[in-house]
Amino acid sequence: MTDNDPLKRGSKTLDNGLQVLEVLGDSPNGLTTTELSERLSLHRTVTDRLVRTLEHHGFCRRTQEKRIVLGNGLVALANRVQQDLRGTARPILEDLAEELQVTTHLAVQETEDTVRALIVIPPRHSRIHVGFREGQVDPIDRGSAGLAIMSMREKQPGERDEVDTVRERGYAVTKGEVTPSVTGISAPVPYRNEPGLLSVGISVFEATDEAHLATAVVAAADALGRELLR
Template identity: 55%
Template sequence: MSKTLHNGLQILELLVQHPQGLSLTDIAEGIGVHRTVAHRLVRTLEAHQLCRRDRFKRISLAAGLVRLAEPVEQDLRTLARPLLEELTDATQATSHLVVREGRDRVRMLMIVEPRQARMHVSFRAGQVDPIERGSAGLALLAADPPVPGEREEIALARKRGYAVSYGEIASSVIGITAVVPHHGSTQAGLGLSLFEAPDEERLGALVVDAARRLGELLR
């Protein structure tokens, strides 16, 4: 493994967590390298338009990342957007599309927020969470065969076809997610994030239907 490349990628991941930007010293301390090394790494990332400095010399992500990210899961995002918008309009809740990354985490690939709701849940696209927390991860784990010691919520999700979580990713936020039935290499989940779920079964049915329709489009 290239240590230099690893450190450069660590900087990008660190800047994702701090959208307001970081100083060079913050970056050096954050990835555990000398300030001179951090300076060289940042200059290289700047040359590729992956990060930038403002007039206060704070470093943040730059537009070059958009160009790199655009082709990633493009078909999935293109097909999912109308379904997420429809789900959001029907529930006045924030809808989400997540993908599994490796064995132990999920990434928020797309968020659609309601336009008319008095208040709604807001997440950042690209957010990474541990797979054992939140409805998205629980739904993806429920798609696997049962394992000894798994959470009761996973077994319940396997039975119902969707997972529900309460305050596991963010305080007071309810998550409802179903796995997208697709045989491709990407494991994905589609669902809702909301503050109240007075009719959990109805919302679950809507999520399952949207996930099923997305799976049919991906065939």
């Protein structure tokens, strides 16, 4: 049994069920039971049993075309995650999105090597903006959100030189590292507590005035840090 074996980590059935949700999350048009079985390398009967259990809890559903998609039960569940943090951060991100007319986001360190987009706010009145889903997980050493978070940690062997630059100027800028042709500007949130290290950032197709954008992002990150310390 290897270290990656789900039986060694815990419940194999639960592991399979979570993999169903992960695969469906990457399949916006849904999958048939057969397609899902093939993706997971599971017997069709086992897959069908997993899907029926998840359906019972509202975590997935079947369309009229008999394709399996994620269910609305996940939305309610996700909204309960870090409610206090979400409630505090959302108006700050909304104000930043409207001020700059860009997509804003709050990222949290998920593991030692990854960050998760906990909140994503598009501008309400912009005809064109960058779009990506809440919950997206990316490598911590790729993209401005991860570099901003890394800047709050002790310097580590092999880390990118850009992290020191973030420590010096207070924000990170990357281009095309997570999404092609998209520039990210993120600042660390000066707050150290649960749920972990945080960054506030924006995603734009073109950063015509990087200094102005960065100043606004840093101000928003500082404002969130002050609110969280209250």
